Amino acid sequence: MINVVFVQPDGRRDEVQAPVGDSLMDAAVDNGVAGIIGQCGGGCTCCTCHCWVDASWVEKLAKPHRDEEDLLAYAIGLEDNSRLACQIRLSEDLDGLVVTIPSE
Numbered sequence: 001m002i003n004v005v006f007v008q009p010d011g012r013r014d015e016v017q018a019p020v021g022d023s024l025m026d027a028a029v030d031n032g033v034a035g036i037i038g039q040c041g042g043g044c045t046c047c048t049c050h051c052w053v054d055a056s057w058v059e060k061l062a063k064p065h066r067d068e069e070d071l072l073a074y075a076i077g078l079e080d081n082s083r084l085a086c087q088i089r090l091s092e093d094l095d096g097l098v099v100t101i102p103s104e
């Protein structure tokens with residue numbers, strides 16, 4: 001298990017534990033974190049798992065693949081550090097990962 005922190009738009013921090021191998025979206029949904037819906041079940045087709053990765057973690061993540069980049073273009077509040085949580089696979093070296101959930 002690793003720790004992951006979801007920062008809500010109001011600044012509240014939801015710190016959860018999640019198994020290595022799960023997606024970041026799974027970690028949010030399984031722990032009832034508000035703002036990460038995962039409507040398509042991780043199929044990279046809905047954008048309801050959009051999050052902003054904390055600057056200190058951006059370089060530690062695998063680069064987004066083409067499908068993720070294409071879908072992110074439709075995300076509300078798109079930023080350079082935007083990612084789809086369903087496309088981030090949790091690994092030991094992501095212990096302590098911090099992401100922020102957009103308000104919309």
Ligand code: FES
Pocket residue numbers: 025037038039040041042043044045046047048049084085086087
């Ligand atoms: S859960 Fe649908 S794109 Fe991530």
